[in-house]
Amino acid sequence: MKEIIQDLSAAEIAALVAEYGEQKYRAGQLYRGIMRGKRISDISELSKPFKEKLLERFEDEPVRIREVLTSSDGTEKYLFELADGNIIEGVLMSYKYGRTQCISTQVGCRMGCAFCASGLNGLIRNLTAGEILAQILVVNARFGGTAEKRAVTNVVLMGSGEPLDNYDNVVRFLKNVTAEGGICISARNISLSTCGLVPKMYDLAEEGIPVNLTVSLHASSDEERERIMPVAKAYKIADILKACDHYFDKTGRRYIFEYSLIAGENADKEHAARLVFLLRGRPCHVNLIRLNEVKERHLRGISEKEAYRFLGELEKGGLSATLRRRTGADIGGACGQLRASRLKEE
Numbered sequence: 634m635k636e637i638i639q640d641l642s643a644a645e646i647a648a649l650v651a652e653y654g655e656q657k658y659r660a661g662q663l664y665r666g667i668m669r670g671k672r673i674s675d676i677s678e679l680s681k682p683f684k685e686k687l688l689e690r691f692e693d694e695p696v697r698i699r700e701v702l703t704s705s706d707g708t709e710k711y712l713f714e715l716a717d718g719n720i721i722e723g724v725l726m727s728y729k730y731g732r733t734q735c736i737s738t739q740v741g742c743r744m745g746c747a748f749c750a751s752g753l754n755g756l757i758r759n760l761t762a763g764e765i766l767a768q769i770l771v772v773n774a775r776f777g778g779t780a781e782k783r784a785v786t787n788v789v790l791m792g793s794g795e796p797l798d799n800y801d802n803v804v805r806f807l808k809n810v811t812a813e814g815g816i817c818i819s820a821r822n823i824s825l826s827t828c829g830l831v832p833k834m835y836d837l838a839e840e841g842i843p844v845n846l847t848v849s850l851h852a853s854s855d856e857e858r859e860r861i862m863p864v865a866k867a868y869k870i871a872d873i874l875k876a877c878d879h880y881f882d883k884t885g886r887r888y889i890f891e892y893s894l895i896a897g898e899n900a901d902k903e904h905a906a907r908l909v910f911l912l913r914g915r916p917c918h919v920n921l922i923r924l925n926e927v928k929e930r931h932l933r934g935i936s937e938k939e940a941y942r943f944l945g946e947l948e949k950g951g952l953s954a955t956l957r958r959r960t961g962a963d964i965g966g967a968c969g970q971l972r973a974s975r976l977k978e979e
């Protein structure tokens with residue numbers, strides 16, 4: 634694979650343009666073109682010889698939209714193809730205030746959560762910062778969005794992969810996506826979801842990019858959590874809570890817990906009570922998710938009524954909590970489901 638120009642910051646693009654002996658203002662043209670989701674070969678302001686030189690070294694289209702599925706509720710599911718032929722997926726949800734895009738950070742995942750389809754074949758490779766960014770750039774362009782008038786307004790790192798397991802590339806991505814002069818999505822409109830890699834949560838607090846921190850909790854005790862999330866053997870819930878509090882101290886951002894309700898595992902009254910005991914008084918919110926059942930996995934979800942009952946218990950206990958609206962369930966909305974189904978067809 635060639636290099637990926639979307640990895641570069643504006644300053645690095647300027648250095649690149651100087652290196653090729655082009656005039657300074659070309660840097661702005663190149664950077665703006667890229668931020669508009671254009672291929673290098675489609676940036677009309679640049680000379681053909683310069684573009685040819687760039688194309689010897691850089692991928693023209695590191696992330697290509699290969700397929701878009703539209704759900705009955707308007708949610709779109711994307712299948713992106715990378716330059717090496719790997720595929721990743723993403724989701725776009727439209728709201729009154731704008732559009733939220735869910736992006737991937739790795740091809741596959743090595744965390745091995747029992748309910749998740751992303752890790753079915755393990756980790757294939759990390760995405761580069763530019764491959765993470767380009768997912769947004771191409772979708773933003775598809776809706777006629779520019780850097781100044783964005784069609785994609787919010788971003789969640791909740792596609793395939795564990796973002797903090799690809800730390801350096803994800804932080805570079807966060808710097809580039811929030812940079813002024815670029816697509817410039819504010820950190821407060823970005824959510825990063827982690828299965829709880831505690832040391833990296835501390836590192837993230839130091840980066841000066843106050844994104845919303847979301848942690849996949851999915852259990853009210855360490856024993857329960859270990860049954861469904863191998864990472865729980867390395868990091869205890871108490872340590873996760875400490876890291877969250879540190880993140881709050883550093884950034885002032887309330888943190889969020891994801892809790893996917895699984896029948897017989899974590900969805901009974903006693904679990905709700907334990908969760909209340911764990912989280913009461915903390916600056917956090919609990920996002921309940923009804924399990925998207927994955928064929929290859931054996932876990933089962935609970936009914937909507939039961940989910941509301943669980944939510945009621947949390948609210949009664951004084952927690953801030955919501956049951957996430959189910960979107961895109963008819964198009965393989967859960968992490969890795971679509972990719973898994975397409976891999977099987979190939």
Ligand code: SAH
Pocket residue numbers: 746748749750790791792794795796826827828829847848849891892893922923924925926927967968
């Ligand atoms: N690796 C990160 C990012 C994934 S975010 C993390 O673990 O947080 C996607 C969220 O959906 C996570 O909370 C994940 O645990 C959850 N999830 C994955 N598969 C699911 C499924 N089949 N049903 C419901 N939630 C699921």
